[in-house]
Structures are given as structure tokens and as C-alpha cells.
Amino acid sequence: LKWGKYMSSRILQGMPYITMDYFRGTLPSITSRNGLASPPIFDDKKEFECGKTVTAQKEVQLHFKQSDFTWAVFFSRPVEFQCKIENGFELNVLNYEKDIVYPLTVRIALIDRCTTGKSELRQHCDDQEKTDHEGYVSLLRKRAHLKPGNPQIAFDIPSNKDNRNAKITFDWNTEVVDGRSKNSDQDLLMFSLPHHQSSLEDSSSTTTDYCVRTFHGKTCLVEASKWKLSEDLGAPQSFHASRPPEAWAIPALAEAVMKDIKFRLSDHLRRGATDTYFSGKLLAKLARIVTIASELRELASSPTNKIPETYSDVDMESYTLSVNVSNQEDLPTDDEIQDAIEELKKGVQIWVNGSAEAPYVYDNSWGGLVNCGCDGGGGVFMSCNAPTFPNCPVLSNIMADFGNGYYNDHHFHYGYHVYAAAVAAKHDPEWGMQFFDNILLYIRDIANPSADDPYFTTFRHKDWFLGSSWASGIFSGEDSPHGRDQESSSEAIAAYEGVALYGQVMMEAFGENDDTGYKVAQNIRDFGSLLTATEVSAANRYWHVWSSDTHVNSYPKGYPQPVVGMLHQSMATFQTWFATENFVSYGIQLIPFTPVAESRDDPEWAAKVYPLYKKGCDSELDFCEDNGWTIIECGLYATVGYPKEALVQAQQIPEKVFLSEGGSGHSLTNTLWYISTRTQVTR
Numbered sequence: 001l002k003w004g005k006y007m008s009s010r011i012l013q014g015m016p017y018i019t020m021d022y023f024r025g026t027l028p029s030i031t032s033r034n035g036l037a038s039p040p041i042f043d044d045k046k047e048f049e050c051g052k053t054v055t056a057q058k059e060v061q062l063h064f065k066q067s068d069f070t071w072a073v074f075f076s077r078p079v080e081f082q083c084k085i086e087n088g089f090e091l092n093v094l095n096y097e098k099d100i101v102y103p104l105t106v107r108i109a110l111i112d113r114c115t116t117g118k119s120e121l122r123q124h125c126d127d128q129e130k131t132d133h134e135g136y137v138s139l140l141r142k143r144a145h146l147k148p149g150n151p152q153i154a155f156d157i158p159s160n161k162d163n164r165n166a167k168i169t170f171d172w173n174t175e176v177v178d179g180r181s182k183n184s185d186q187d188l189l190m191f192s193l194p195h196h197q198s199s200l201e202d203s204s205s206t207t208t209d210y211c212v213r214t215f216h217g218k219t220c221l222v223e224a225s226k227w228k229l230s231e232d233l234g235a236p237q238s239f240h241a242s243r244p245p246e247a248w249a250i251p252a253l254a255e256a257v258m259k260d261i262k263f264r265l266s267d268h269l270r271r272g273a274t275d276t277y278f279s280g281k282l283l284a285k286l287a288r289i290v291t292i293a294s295e296l297r298e299l300a301s302s303p304t305n306k307i308p309e310t311y312s313d314v315d316m317e318s319y320t321l322s323v324n325v326s327n328q329e330d331l332p333t334d335d336e337i338q339d340a341i342e343e344l345k346k347g348v349q350i351w352v353n354g355s356a357e358a359p360y361v362y363d364n365s366w367g368g369l370v371n372c373g374c375d376g377g378g379g380v381f382m383s384c385n386a387p388t389f390p391n392c393p394v395l396s397n398i399m400a401d402f403g404n405g406y407y408n409d410h411h412f413h414y415g416y417h418v419y420a421a422a423v424a425a426k427h428d429p430e431w432g433m434q435f436f437d438n439i440l441l442y443i444r445d446i447a448n449p450s451a452d453d454p455y456f457t458t459f460r461h462k463d464w465f466l467g468s469s470w471a472s473g474i475f476s477g478e479d480s481p482h483g484r485d486q487e488s489s490s491e492a493i494a495a496y497e498g499v500a501l502y503g504q505v506m507m508e509a510f511g512e513n514d515d516t517g518y519k520v521a522q523n524i525r526d527f528g529s530l531l532t533a534t535e536v537s538a539a540n541r542y543w544h545v546w547s548s549d550t551h552v553n554s555y556p557k558g559y560p561q562p563v564v565g566m567l568h569q570s571m572a573t574f575q576t577w578f579a580t581e582n583f584v585s586y587g588i589q590l591i592p593f594t595p596v597a598e599s600r601d602d603p604e605w606a607a608k609v610y611p612l613y614k615k616g617c618d619s620e621l622d623f624c625e626d627n628g629w630t631i632i633e634c635g636l637y638a639t640v641g642y643p644k645e646a647l648v649q650a651q652q653i654p655e656k657v658f659l660s661e662g663g664s665g666h667s668l669t670n671t672l673w674y675i676s677t678r679t680q681v682t683r
Contacts, residue, residue, distance in 0.1 A: 586636075
């Protein structure tokens with residue numbers, strides 16, 4: 001941030017200091033509505049009275065009354081100042097030695113959140129980590145001369161499927177606040193979150209014992225100018241689960257897919273005359289139906305003496321049973337599957353070939369792909385009146401198309417489209433290559449790794465420090481003081497799952513003979529894998545709330561729910577944008593049903609959620625069923641170890657639920673597939 005030629009500041013997550021640089025003799029002021037609890041202290045614990053002019057060589061400490069907080073103010077060179085205590089507190093710098101090269105740098109650090117313990121804000125005292133206070137202040141004082149510059153992030157993602165450990169490097173680009181400083185220490189101080197501490201390589205940094213309790217858990221100072229973090233990518237993303245559908249479920253699954261393979265998009269969806277979110281969900285629905293139909297056909301024709309690499313967690317007996325039962329069932333024909341693929345391709349390409357009635361436009365201001373939007377209608381059922389550019393509703397109405405014009409939810413929307421494109425390209429590589437550059441626009445908008453791309457920003461939604469994404473774009477519809485937010489962690493995960501799968505499919509389509517296309521696709525796959533893995537980890541830290549022998553809860557005991565419905569930058573709430581029912585807050589973290597859910601949903605956590613979900617759904621059954629939330633309940637029931645019971649329950653869901661707005665992204669086929677492919681859980 002810059003204020004002309006006079007002041008500048010860098011605001012970075014993890015900074016233990018507020019930092020301001022003052023140029024050209026600009027005189028700083030520090031003000032607070034909060035009055036002082038005791039006289040200010042400067043340098044060697046010298047007290048002074050406000051109203052007098054004092055010279056501080058390096059430091060002033062301020063203890064405030066209402067908060068009971070004590071702050072240390074560090075100056076990069078001696079300053080003359082006065083303070084006032086009328087209507088709060090004010091400190092004004094009156095003079096300091098000017099330098100034509102180096103600014104006066106003022107750094108402010110919170111050094112005690114519970115100075116006397118007498119404030120009404122007791123939670124700051126109760127949540128404090130036990131630490132050596134004097135040592136903590138001494139370290140902050142010792143390193144106050146170092147500040148982060150223009151930080152850079154670098155990635156090392158292995159392409160070898162046998163090496164699933166990626167590296168993320170934060171280079172803080174450390175700067176000395178005053179080039180005349182004789183302090184030889186070069187290790188920058190930054191706060192690290194719990195997941196940083198567990199993945200930091202010891203050779204690159206030192207994690208201290210000086211920790212504070214923050215919104216995101218135990219947060220500790222790290223001494224390092226570079227952080228090198230390890231990230232386990234987990235198993236490669238796949239269109240299939242780690243095991244085939246169970247033999248006992250295949251007859252019901254085969255019956256469902258014989259009906260669902262005939263699913264067709266409505267006329268307004270084929271014309272691209274709707275919003276990008278519900279259209280994406282319906283395309284992904286058809287893509288899952290095609291995928292499952294193809295999987296069952298492959299099972300039915302597979303030999304029983306060898307388990308394919310597709311499945312990594314199934315024994316020979318179970319696999320053989322699944323093959324044999326699949327072979328006995330009526331399954332969609334090649335023509336029926338091909339007809340569904342053609343429908344899918346048309347549904348995907350209408351949005352990216354320039355002929356959609358609600359077209360995409362490129363935004364020069366922020367460098368992104370936005371949809372022109374609709375005047376009225378849209379969604380699953382209604383065609384919209386699609387005006388032409390520049391009369392785009394999304395550009396003037398932040399609520400239009402879920403805020404698409406303001407970059408809200410792009411990864412949710414476009415992720416579904418990318419997943420559908422991945423399935424279409426898998427079954428028709430020529431089509432995939434034909435529309436590769438078009439589909440790449442989605443990926444460049446939500447998952448672009450290249451800082452050299454002049455048209456799209458990098459990783460639009462991703463917060464690499466926290467590990468999660470933010471759904472909020474450039475402006476929040478609720479104008480929240482709590483910063484950006486994200487509701488559905490699972491849809492963010494699914495978006496990046498789709499990116500990884502699309503990259504893998506296009507690697508196969510191009511082959512190594514097309515070196516340029518292959519490398520671009522490989523880059524998409526690799527970064528999609530990293531984005532997915534970090535998003536899964538973040539969901540389990542900040543949206544899935546539970547404690548166990550292997551999992552540490554990020555939140556204090558005062559948060560009793562096993563789920564965060566909406567996570568803001570400075571607030572976690574048990575609610576959603578669109579409904580107050582508790583099962584909606586649970587369910588929005590569980591969609592869609594795709595293979596990545598197995599790494600997303602820990603069975604221990606799911607076991608805590610399920611009884612609460614069921615109780616809430618039972619208490620408002622009509623709403624729960626009519627809006628598709630009973631579908632999620634069935635999947636959750638299977639996750640916690642009751643797949644057979646869940647299958648029976650799913651078969652009882654009325655067909656109209658899968659056609660409702662809330663249930664339209666699901667199909668009975670995909671629901672039964674999901675239920676029948678869950679890992680075995682000891683009840």
C-alpha cells in the first residue's frame with residue numbers, strides 16, 4: 001500500500017509487527033479510542049507523562065485500559081514525540097533525523113494480551129499459550145530491524161507418480177529497515193500456523209517456543225527468511241474410487257444407470273441461457289453418469305485374474321464378485337453411452353465456443369473470465385433473458401449469477417464445467433484437443449500458475465498461507481467486516497479435482513509426441529493435484545471440526561459444532577448464505593459425490609456429523625427431502641459404515657428430488673455408486 005510519496009506499508013499474513021514506512025520527513029501519529037491503563041514507557045523502562053516532549057532511541061511501550069493489551073512500538077531511528085490522553089490516546093512524532101535513502105520505519109507488535117488480567121475481555125487471558133514473556137519481547141526487539149519485502153512463492157511438484165511429496169517455498173525477500181543498522185541477524189520473524197509447523201523442513205527454519213493462540217490454532221514464531229514446506233499430494237486423482245462398486249449393490253446400480261444414461265439437458269441449458277453454476281452442476285451430473293456407465297461396462301468385460309491399477313484398495317475375492325455380477329446385469333449399450341457423451345460435449349462447448357445466449361466476456365480490469373449473466377430466470381428450470389455485452393447484469397449487480405461478475409464463486413462454477421470437459425475429453429480425445437484452448441480459459445481464471453500470463457492473475461481464489469481458497473471475489477455481497485469467506489469447502493476441493501483430472505486426460509490426448517500440449521497438460525495436472533491436496537488439508541483444519549488421537553481441533557472449546565458452515569478471514573460461523581437449517585451447514589461441506597471425497601471426509605469426523613445431520617433432517621423432513629439434502633444424508637450414512645442401509649434409504653428417495661433445484665446436481669446412479677464404493681469402517 002502506498003500513500004503518494006510519503007507513506008507505504010506491506011500487509012502480509014504472519015507478520016508479528018504492523019509496519020509503516022515514512023518518507024520525506026512525514027511525521028507519524030498513533031491514535032486509539034482506548035485510553036492508557038498506565039504511563040507510557042520508552043527505551044530502558046523509563047516512564048514519562050503525556051504532554052512532555054521526549055526522545056525515544058528505539059522503543060515505546062503502551063498499555064491500554066479496556067483491552068489490557070500492551071503494545072511495543074519500535075522506531076528505526078531516534079524520534080522526538082509527545083502524547084495526548086484526551087478522548088483516548090494519541091502519540092505524535094515531532095521530529096527525527098531525515099535520510100534521503102531510508103525511510104523512518106515504525107513497527108508495532110502486540111507483546112501482551114493479558115497484562116494485568118483485570119480486563120473484562122477474559123478470553124484473551126484464558127486462551128493464552130504459556131510462554132517466556134521476557135524472551136518473547138526480547139526476540140521481537142532483536143528482530144525488529146528485519147521486515148518482509150516483496151515475497152515470492154515457488155513450487156516443486158513431482159511428476160513421477162511414485163513421488164507424491166511436493167515442496168512449497170515462501171521467500172519473504174527480507175529487507176533491513178535501515179541500511180545503516182549494524183545488527184547482523186538475518187533471520188526474519190514470522191508467525192506460522194499449525195500446518196506450517198508440521199510441514200516446515202528443519203534445515204530451512206527454526207520454529208520457536210514463542211506461541212500465541214489465534215483464530216487458526218497455536219501460532220508460533222519462526223526464524224527464517226525462507227520457508228520450505230512439504231505437502232503430501234496423496235493418491236493421484238481418479239474418475240474412480242479406490243475400489244469398484246460392491247457386488248451386492250451392482251444390481252441396483254445397474255438398474256439406475258439404465259435410466260439415468262438417458263438424462264438430457266433442457267433446451268435452455270443447451271442454449272447456454274442460464275447461470276454458470278447450475279449449468280455446471282448438471283453437466284457434471286451427466287459426466288458422472290457417463291463415467292459410472294463406462295466403469296460398469298469395463299468391469300463386466302474384465303478378466304478376474306488380475307486387478308487393474310484403477311483400484312488400489314480391493315482384494316481379489318471382492319473384485320471377482322463385482323466383475324461377475326456386472327457381467328450378469330443389463331447395462332447401457334455403446335450407442336447409449338455415446339449418445340450421452342455427445343450430449344455432454346454439446347453442453348460443455350456451448351459455453352466456450354462463443355454461441356451461448358449468456359456469453360462469457362473478458363474483464364480487462366481484473367484479468368478474468370466473467371459471464372454476461374441473465375435478466376430474470378436462470379437456474380435449473382427457467383430460461384433467462386440474456387442481454388448482450390456491454391449490458392451485462394453481472395457487471396452492475398453483485399448478486400447476479402452468485403456474484404460472478406465480481407469474481408465470487410468462480411472456482412465453484414467453473415470447476416463443474418472443467419470436470420465435465422475432462423470426462424468428455426476422456427471419451428473423445430480429438431474433441432478435447434479441439435476445445436483445449438477454450439477450456440483452458442476456465443483453468444487460467446481459477447487455477448493459473450503462471451505469473452507470466454498477461455491476461456489472468458495467478459491462483460485467483462487460493463490463499464497459500466492458509467492453504468484454503470476464498471469464494472469471495474473483489475467485493476462481498478454482505479459487505480462483511482470479517483473479510484473474505486468461503487462456504488463450501490467441498491466444492492472448492494472438487495473444482496481442483498476437476499482441474500487435475502482434465503490435465504491428466506489431456507496428457508493422454510496429446511501424448512508425448514506433442515511436446516508443447518503435453519507439457520501444458522502436465523502442468524495443469526500437477527498444479528491441480530497440489531491445489532486439491534492443500535484444499536483437502538485446509539478443509540480438515542478449518543471446516544471439519546473434531547479432535548482425536550491423530551487430529552488436533554483448530555478451534556477453542558467454545559465452538560461446539562463439528563462443522564463450520566462459513567469461514568471468514570476472522571470469523572467461523574455455523575450458518576450458510578441461503579438457509580438456516582443445521583443440516584445445510586453440514587451438507588454444503590459434502591457435495592458433490594466424487595472420488596476425492598474419500599480423502600476429504602475422515603470417517604471419525606463423519607461419525608460425529610451423521611447423527612446431528614439425521615436429527616436435523618428428520619425434524620424438517622419435507623424441506624430436507626424437497627431440496628435434495630436427504631441424498632447427502634445417504635452418502636454420509638455409508639461413509640460412517642452403513643452402506644447397505646444407506647442404499648435402501650437412497651432407493652426410497654422420490655425421483656422428483658433428483659430433478660429439484662437442490663437435488664439436480666445428483667443422480668440416483670452417482671448416489672448408489674458413492675454408497676457402494678465407500679471404504680469399510682469398523683462400527
